[in-house]
Amino acid sequence: MNQREQFSTRLGFILATAGSAIGLGAIWKFPYVAGQNGGGAFLFIFIVFTFILALPLMMAEFAIGRTGGEDAVTSFKKIAPNTKWHWVAILGMITCFILLSFYSVIGGWVITYLGKAMTGSLNGLHANEYASVFEQTIANPWISLGVQLIFILITILVVAKGVQGGIEKAAKIMMPALAILFIILVIRALTLDGAGKGLAFLFQPDFSKLTSKAVLDAMGQSFFTLSIGVSVMITYSSYLPRTENLPRSAVSIVSMNIMIVLLAGLAIFPAVFSFGLAPDAGPVLLFHVLPTIFSQLPLGMFFFTAFLIVFLFAALTSAFSMLEIIVSVLSKGDSMKRRKYAWIIGIAIFIFGIPSSLSYGVLSDITIFDKSFFDLADYAVSNILMPLGALMMAIFVSWKMKKSVLFEQLSSGSNISRGIFTSWYYLLRYVAPVLIFAVMLDVLGVWDK
Numbered sequence: 001m002n003q004r005e006q007f008s009t010r011l012g013f014i015l016a017t018a019g020s021a022i023g024l025g026a027i028w029k030f031p032y033v034a035g036q037n038g039g040g041a042f043l044f045i046f047i048v049f050t051f052i053l054a055l056p057l058m059m060a061e062f063a064i065g066r067t068g069g070e071d072a073v074t075s076f077k078k079i080a081p082n083t084k085w086h087w088v089a090i091l092g093m094i095t096c097f098i099l100l101s102f103y104s105v106i107g108g109w110v111i112t113y114l115g116k117a118m119t120g121s122l123n124g125l126h127a128n129e130y131a132s133v134f135e136q137t138i139a140n141p142w143i144s145l146g147v148q149l150i151f152i153l154i155t156i157l158v159v160a161k162g163v164q165g166g167i168e169k170a171a172k173i174m175m176p177a178l179a180i181l182f183i184i185l186v187i188r189a190l191t192l193d194g195a196g197k198g199l200a201f202l203f204q205p206d207f208s209k210l211t212s213k214a215v216l217d218a219m220g221q222s223f224f225t226l227s228i229g230v231s232v233m234i235t236y237s238s239y240l241p242r243t244e245n246l247p248r249s250a251v252s253i254v255s256m257n258i259m260i261v262l263l264a265g266l267a268i269f270p271a272v273f274s275f276g277l278a279p280d281a282g283p284v285l286l287f288h289v290l291p292t293i294f295s296q297l298p299l300g301m302f303f304f305t306a307f308l309i310v311f312l313f314a315a316l317t318s319a320f321s322m323l324e325i326i327v328s329v330l331s332k333g334d335s336m337k338r339r340k341y342a343w344i345i346g347i348a349i350f351i352f353g354i355p356s357s358l359s360y361g362v363l364s365d366i367t368i369f370d371k372s373f374f375d376l377a378d379y380a381v382s383n384i385l386m387p388l389g390a391l392m393m394a395i396f397v398s399w400k401m402k403k404s405v406l407f408e409q410l411s412s413g414s415n416i417s418r419g420i421f422t423s424w425y426y427l428l429r430y431v432a433p434v435l436i437f438a439v440m441l442d443v444l445g446v447w448d449k
Ligand code: PHE
Pocket: 020, 021, 022, 023, 024, 025, 026, 096, 099, 224, 225, 226, 227, 228, 230, 232, 318, 319, 321, 322
């Protein structure tokens, strides 16, 4: 029953929210979407969206969560009684359901590589053999479903127990370890022959090549990687004491996340160009490139194994938050129900995710709207559901909540100035809805010629 005390410390909260944010989005998704959208200009726009949209929206979700102080649906009902606004939280639950169904596929790929690296079956391969070994492995339906199930079972077990303590302790070691291993990886990548081309790809924006799709993908990516628009941040901040400084927490989480995004870009693109791989290979990009870079390091397989362990941890802490927001609404603080719903929902997500899992194998020829099941689920979440959730959050906070309540939330424990508060407020009231609406138009194909 002691749900409400989970994150009574500042560090606990920061670790849980950073854990939700930092995950496959920064490490796996960013490089592949940036690679498909031409690199530098995409990175630039992604950073702009992160600061003008995702960061203010994170603060908005924090303000809702702490004002409501309950699970996401109840928080909306408390703030706006007798309205339909709690449907924003229900939309978030549906989004997290679909999200976890394909997120677990990639989580499974990490487990696959971990198994291979630990059993030594990657030793002695040539650089160009890694990609085909990987492709063959994920095409096997039993392996692909098996590892996805393992990923979901770990998520269920942790969420069923409702234990954050153990995870917080582990996170204190894992997060710095992630940064250190990334730095080693980046140093190796930057010293490869031809690394400069990768740097130019990432840091020399060519705005003339920028498509409207890239702009809108960058926006979706900024929401995805910071877990915005799906009520995760509302749920976590509902556990916070009044004294917590919301703007400062949001800024530290966003900075950590950008750092990981940059490290991922700095590790991946120099290697992609040095090895002559295609930057627009799509979701498999990271998995082609990583073992190849590690194989060029002394003690490569050791470092690769260590990297995969922390990477898996980062993916799991994001997955916990997706299941957590659904289970917290359904169980309302009852620990028996928590266990029951964690299992029911977790297994339902696995079943729903089966077609995505098989998209890289037996179902690879089946497409809907020209997309595989996997790509369709990813597209629906990143380009439709998350922006829609973010749009509604921006409108809810700036049009439905009282300005004085918001100011109190953002200024308690902090010394935010009136000017910054006002800019934030108007950004959410006017700029965010208009910009996000552009994403929705893109989804309808309005920008397509
Ligand atoms: N932010 C997570 C990541 O980058 C993904 C996520 C999205 C998690 C939405 C929870 C909710 O991996």
